[in-house]
Amino acid sequence: xxxxxxxxxxxxxxxxxxxxxxxxxxxxxxxxxxxxxxxxxxxxxxxxxxxxxxxxxxxxxxxxxxxxxxxxxxxxxxxxxxxxxxxxxxxxxxxxxxxxxxxxxxxxxxxxxxxxxxxxxxxxxxxxxxxxxxxxxxxxxxxxxxxxxxxxxxxxxxxxxxxxxxxxxxxxxxxxxxxxxxxxxxxxxxxxxxxxxxxxxxxxxxxxxxxxxxxxxxxxxxxxxxxxxxxxxxxxxxxxxxxxxxxxxxxxxxxxxxxxxxxxxxxxxxxxxxxxxxxxxxxxxxxxxxxxxxxxxxxxxxxxxxxxxxxxxxxxxxxxxxxxxxxxxxxxxxxxxxxxxxxxxxxxxxxxxxxxxxxxxxxxxxxxxxxxxxxxxxxxxxxxxxxxxxxxxxxxxxxxxxxxxxxxxxxxxxxxxxxxxxxxxxxxxxxxxxxxxxxxxxxxxxxxxxxxxxxxxxxxxxxxxxxxxxxxxxxxxxxxxxxxxxxxxxxxxxxxxxxxxxxxxxxxxxxxxxxxxxxxxxxx
Numbered sequence: 386x387x388x389x390x391x392x393x394x395x396x397x398x399x400x401x402x403x404x405x406x407x408x409x410x411x412x413x414x415x416x417x418x419x420x421x422x423x424x425x426x427x428x429x430x431x432x433x434x435x436x437x438x439x440x441x442x443x444x445x446x447x448x449x450x451x452x453x454x455x456x457x458x459x460x461x462x463x464x465x466x467x468x469x470x471x472x473x474x475x476x477x478x479x480x481x482x483x484x485x486x487x488x489x490x491x492x493x494x495x496x497x498x499x500x501x502x503x504x505x506x507x508x509x510x511x512x513x514x515x516x517x518x519x520x521x522x523x524x525x526x527x528x529x530x531x532x533x534x535x536x537x538x539x540x541x542x543x544x545x546x547x548x549x550x551x552x553x554x555x556x557x558x559x560x561x562x563x564x565x566x567x568x569x570x571x572x573x574x575x576x577x578x579x580x581x582x583x584x585x586x587x588x589x590x591x592x593x594x595x596x597x598x599x600x601x602x603x604x605x606x607x608x609x610x611x612x613x614x615x616x617x618x619x620x621x622x623x624x625x626x627x628x629x630x631x632x633x634x635x636x637x638x639x640x641x642x643x644x645x646x647x648x649x650x651x652x653x654x655x656x657x658x659x660x661x662x663x664x665x666x667x668x669x670x671x672x673x674x675x676x677x678x679x680x681x682x683x684x685x686x687x688x689x690x691x692x693x694x695x696x697x698x699x700x701x702x703x704x705x706x707x708x709x710x711x712x713x714x715x716x717x718x719x720x721x722x723x724x725x726x727x728x729x730x731x732x733x734x735x736x737x738x739x740x741x742x743x744x745x746x747x748x749x750x751x752x753x754x755x756x757x758x759x760x761x762x763x764x765x766x767x768x769x770x771x772x773x774x775x776x777x778x779x780x781x782x783x784x785x786x787x788x789x790x791x792x793x794x795x796x797x798x799x800x801x802x803x804x805x806x807x808x809x810x811x812x813x814x815x816x817x818x819x820x821x822x823x824x825x826x827x828x829x830x831x832x833x834x835x836x837x838x839x840x841x842x843x844x845x846x847x848x849x850x851x852x853x854x855x856x857x858x859x860x861x862x863x864x865x866x867x868x869x870x871x872x873x874x875x876x877x878x879x880x881x882x883x884x885x886x887x888x889x890x891x892x893x894x895x896x897x898x899x900x901x902x903x904x905x906x907x908x909x
Contacts, residue, residue, distance in 0.1 A: 392678040396452045397670055403444045403667070405475045412436060412484050416492060428731055429614045433485035435734045441478045449473055457677040469672060476665020483661050487654035495609065495647055500553045501565050504638060512647065513610045513640065519552045520567055520604040529623035532736065533577055541577040543588060546570055546621040547596050548639065549604065567604065568613055568622045568639040571595040607642035611650075617733060707876050711794045713785030716801070717778050720824060723766050724774050739820045748821040750813040761809040762802075767822040777824045784831045784856070791844070804830020804883045811879025813875035821876055829880030830887070837888025 419432045450470055458465035493511030493694045498504060501518050530544040548566040573591045575584065622639040643650070650675045706714045719906045723745075728734055731742040732844075743749055746763030768774040789797040808826025812819065833854060838844045860881065 386626055388678065389674070391461065392456075392673065393620075395455055395678065397515060397673050399452050400449055400473055400664065400669060404473075404480070404662070407441060407444055408481050408484055408662075411440065411481055412488050412502040416488055417487060420489060420492065426615060426731070429489070429730075430618045431728065431734050433489065434482055437485065438478050439482040441474050441481065445470055445474045445477070455671065455679055463744040469669070472665070472669050472672060476669055478780065480658060480662040483654060483657050487651055487658060490651045490654070493611075493650075501551045502553055502557075504564050507593075509612075511612050511614075512650070513612070514608070514647070515551075515610060518552065519554050519557070520549050521552070521555065522599070522604055525549050525599075526625045526628050528621050528628065530621055532738075535577070540574055541584065542572065542573045542574050543591055544621065545592065546568060546618070546625050548625045550624050551640065553609075562580055562693055565610075565638040565640055566622070566626055567610075567673050568641055569599065569602070570618065573886040582644045583727060589727060605645065606641075608644055609647050609650075610640035610642055615731065619729075621810070650897070658726060676806065694709050707740050709790040710786065712798045712801070713781060713789050716785070716824070717781060720766055720768065720778060724768060724771070734771060735769075742769070742820055742822050748809045748812055750816060750818055753809070761806045764800075764809055764822050765827055767807040768824070769822055773823060777828060780828050781824060781831075784828065784835060788831055788835060798832060798833055799829045799888050800884065804833070804880045804887065808876040808880035809885040815823060815875035823876075826876035826880040829860070829873070829877045830884035832860055833884025834888045834891075835884075836860075837885040838891065841892040843888070843892050 415432055425432075450466065453466050453469045456469070458469075489511070493510040494508075495514055496507050496510045497514040497516070498507060498514050502513050504513065516766050526548050528546040528548075530546065532544075534540045534542055547569045549569070551565045551567055557606075564653075570593075573587075575591075576588045579587070613622065619639055623637050624635045625636075626639075627635070706712075727737060727741065727745060730739070732745075738903050739747070743752070745767055746760055747767055748760045748764035768777065788800075791802065805824070805827030808830065811820065812821045812826070835844075
């Protein structure tokens with residue numbers, strides 16, 4: 386029993402401390418900086434979902450992982466600690482996410498107004514109770530949005546964002562400017578593998594069904610209205626309001642109506658804070674209880690903690706420019722920085738919209754061919770979303786660690802940029818009007834160079850054999866996946882071929898140099 390309590394003290398109690406401290410600290414900072422003072426203008430999905438999912442790994446890896454190492458796990462497996470770390474992180478993250486949803490609703494204030502035109506004269510709050518208002522369903526505007534999803538872009542999601550002006554009375558709907566708008570969203574999902582004609586048919590059918598639903602909606606008698614915050618949905622509603630006008634990007638007040646009592650706005654979220662944490666903490670407790678604790682003392686624990694932190698530091702050193710591996714880390718850091726800038730500017734997190742990518746410098750045939758050739762450079766540092774970025778950066782880290790020490794930093798950078806530009810030209814030549822982003826064209830150029838140098842026996846034989854299968858699998862998989870659509874195979878093939886030609890040039894140049902050296906040796 387004493388051994389079990391000692392195990393809980395060394396492993397489980399630190400988990401509870403880390404979890405409670407993270408949940409309370411993050412929730413307070415989110416409320417203070419994002420919700421209340423609005424110092425940091427983050428989108429709600431980032432502040433309430435993605436940041437908790439990402440930041441939780443910091444305390445878990447730094448402080449909890451050394452404690453998990455104290456458990457007598459099966460050290461013969463590759464990484465026995467991963468499952469424990471994953472469960473602990475998910476338990477904390479899930480509870481934090483539920484807590485943010487509750488916090489936003491529970492702390493939101495309700496302002497009672499006589500008319501909607503008084504909104505601008507009152508304090509900004511999340512909720513409004515408006516006694517007299519009129520919603521004219523005949524003066525609607527709509528914004529369509531298409532986005533692909535799925536592992537291989539097999540799904541096409543269709544959204545229709547409808548806005549209706551909220552006025553004091555019926556006569557006010559004739560005014561050109563309204564103080565607030567009611568927002569209503571309709572959505573559907575169809576297969577992205579269908580023909581364009583079939584997609585158009587299903588889109589029209591969805592639009593007709595949405596009109597029927599809208600006409601059946603009672604647009605009156607709402608108990609309260611909720612302000613739509615900084616989100617992708619608000620951005621689309623804003624576009625709907627400005628359709629056919631010259632208002633530009635002016636932020637409009639978009640509200641959603643609710644017929645439920647205001648007191649029930651939080652639902653069961655408060656109970657789910659404790660429920661989700663109880664499930665996660667209970668599972669982690671069970672996992673800790675099933676294994677024994679290795680014989681340890683305070684001195685050994687300190688040594689293990691320092692060793693784990695040293696290992697984490699060594700992992701991070703991969704992103705530090707150093708002799709023989711200088712350009713690759715800089716390219717990876719540059720790509721991540723641009724991604725973060727787009728996130729901070731409200732472009733999204735998981736995926737970015739084509740319009741935002743165009744604004745930031747995506748390669749697009751009509752623009753690139755019309756004097757904006759700089760897009761052939763900028764598109765290489767943009768990505769369609771977080772998964773696109775992570776996959777490309779992993780591939781770049783892999784091939785960069787092989788080629789940069791062999792080529793040297795400046796020759797390596799030249800190959801990367803030249804093949805990336807050629808990939809962009811190939812994309813513009815092949816596609817009439819496709820938004821193309823990503824470092825994959827340049828990365829394919831590096832893989833093409835590697836294959837060329839390997840076939841020409843420029844690289845050491847052992848060096849080539851060790852990585853040939855990995856490179857062939859990467860190239861083959863990506864080209865095959867590109868056949869299904871959603872991937873710019875023109876850029877990939879352009880990069881691969883241009884990289885192979887660069888490898889041939891390097892081979893011919895090196896052969897000429899060797900011949901000249903042999904002739905000089907004979908003359909001497």
